Amino acid sequence: MERISRLFWPVVVVPKNAVVKNVEGVSRSQKLLTELGFVKPAHNGTYQLMPMAQRVLDKCADLVRRRMRSVGGQQISMPVLTPSELWKKSGRLDGDITEFFLLEDRHKKQFILSPTHEEAVTGMLASIAPISHKQLPLRLFQIGPKFRDELKPRFGLIRSKEFIMKDLYTFDRNAATALETYNQLTVAYDALFQQLEVPFVKVKAATGMMGGSLSHEYHYLANSGEDQLIKCNTCDYAANVETTGETNDSKICPFCNSPEVQRVRGIEVGHTFVLNDKYSRPLKATFLQENGKPEYLVMGCYGIGISRLVAAAVEVLSTERELHWPTLLAPxxxxxxxxxxxxxxxxxxxxxxxxxxxxxxxxxxxxxxxxxxxxxxxxxxxxxxxxxxxxxxxxxxxxxxxxxxxxxxxxxxxxxxxxxxxxxxxxxxxxxxxxxxxxxxxxxxxxxxxxxxxxxx
Ligand SMILES: [Zn+2]
Known part of the structure; x- marks a missing residue:
């Protein structure tokens, strides 16, 4: 049993006569989590997690870890620093890099504080002797810090410059088995989000900077959400407005033709992608087929923003004055x-x-x-x-x-x-x-x- 007197718990004392300002970029979850001693702002867009918050985060990570293991995921840890040359090879260094943290070591070698690890994990598989087809499907995941140089960090842990992610990378022999993997992973995601008991919407998504062919996003619905979604009230159909083909003025469900289409705002807490050979081909990550010949691995990636999910759940469930938690995450x-x-x-x-x-x-x-x-x-x-x-x-x-x-x-x-x-x-x-x-x-x-x-x- 824990005693409060022994707990490091820096609650912010708000003076009774304090004028409550409605600050832009401050959300309900951020306000409550800061005032009640869960998190402390460190710099603009980075946070220190106090013991109360760490408990919640650990519970969330534990649930995610169990869920990933239940579908054959094996946990690994890769360095946060990824050599830029890998991103050069994949072509992403030539894209929009304004949100990357780039840095140099003493030998002038350039690194990225990784916002994601497709290049790193693919490079790792390319650096070993090709694995056998018998070892596929292979599913590797990690839970750790990721970095993004946000122009406007806001809403506390919901959009911060450093955050905790679960990122899983899958490797299959062909498109058909990659699709099987995709289906197993989305079933696992559905179960996990049901377990958390926060209403969620699963939407068809744009593949964006990740590339690939098939993608879904998991959203918690909240007014402060930054993604615009279209949601059909008759069937399960939902899509991110950003996605090609869906526009702001869609009034009819493209799936069931129902006119009961609603515009809502969401906070993205998870995403799934089929990547095909977008990374394995340029980085030369192969496996050996039955005939002994090498073939490119067919990949997928599956993320859950652990620190964002915790804050977004609070954003959805809490009242102005009281925190409310998913049963499995209460401190x-x-x-x-x-x-x-x-x-x-x-x-x-x-x-x-x-x-x-x-x-x-x-x-x-x-x-x-x-x-x-x-x-x-x-x-x-x-x-x-x-x-x-x-x-x-x-x-x-x-x-x-x-x-x-x-x-x-x-x-x-x-x-x-x-x-x-x-x-x-x-x-x-x-x-x-x-x-x-x-x-x-x-x-x-x-x-x-x-x-x-x-x-x-
Ligand atoms: Zn519909």
Whole structure:
């Protein structure tokens, strides 16, 4: 169990009479995450993540990692510095490079602080002896920092100069198997986004600077979103306006002809691309076919902006004053608030709290419990803060009793109740079970994998 008094948690104190300005480029998530001590702006467009935010980010990365492994992804780490010559070979250095961070080492060798790693991973495969067709499909991913020199960084972690991405690169023998890979990965993405329980839209997308032939984007819908989308309310059709063929004035769904077409704004949190041989051909990354002859690898790439997703989820779910989290990403599941120091209930409340914490064993993971032990603060003040933080369950132990049994106050997102200790434990246990179920959702195509894993306990 974590105690707040021991936590490094730099909450910003906003003076009561402060004039709240509506600053352009500041979003709801940014405001709340900064004021509530999750992130600290470091420079224009870069952020320091405090322990509270790191917990959330780690949970998100963990979910993504499990999901990628469930479809055969193997995690690797590549250097953030990529030699520019690789980008010269792929042709991207001759394109628009205004958003790249370019730098030189002491030998005047030029590098890029990588915004993405197609060149690096393809160059790595080209540098080894060609792999056998038997090793395909190959799926490699990493989770780490990426860089983009944004002209106008804004909305905190939603558009920053440095961010955390999951990027997966796939290698197949031909277009047909690359398409199979694509389908498996999009099923995995769908399952992951369902697990996060934030409404999302999957749209047909332009392939843009990545090249290739097939692409989808995953968006969270928010007014501050920078992408314009067209969404059909009759069928599943949705597209990014940027995409060739879709225009701002589309009024009829091109898929089902329904006139129920809506314009919405989205924050892109994931994307998928079939790249074909756009990188493997110029960088000479091949595999050996059955006949012993080399052939270019057929590639795909699949990204999820981990730090952006966390902020975008908050942007969508929260209110102006309170953070709300996806169940699987809340920084802590349960916050316990005890009696105020010096109050006449303090001693009895302390004993109940001790007993309650012992009974949590097996009901709620120790790691998910936060004790607000700042007993010099009133219960009211700590409760208000805990609600702002969005902990899904808050238990107040004030030492109250109905004469026979102690009563606890249990605050859930949409309900408050006064309950006995056993009742509180039963609600917490229900929550834990639901969360565990949600955590282990595996997409249909991987159902058998899931069952076999479960049998090992
Ligand atoms: Zn339609």
């Amino acid at each position: 802590f599941d349960l916050c316990i608030i005890g009696a105020k120091q010096g109050s006449k209930e303090e001693k009895v409340a302390h004993e109940i709290e001790h007993q309650f914490c012992l009974s949590l064993n097996g009901v709620c993971s120790d790691e998910e419990v936060l004790i607000d032990d700042r007993n010099y603060l009133t219960i009211g003040k700590r409760l208000m803060e805990a609600k702002k933080m969005g902990y899904p369950m808050i238990v107040v132990i004030s030492g109250k009793s109905d004469g026979t049994a102690p009563k606890l106050e249990l605050h859930l997102k949409h309900a408050t109740m006064e309950v006995e200790l056993s009742e509180a434990l039963s609600v917490i246990s229900q929550y834990t079970r639901r969360k565990q179920k949600l955590y282990s959702i595996i997409s249909e195509s991987n159902q058998s994998l899931n069952i076999s894993k479960a049998s090992f306990g």
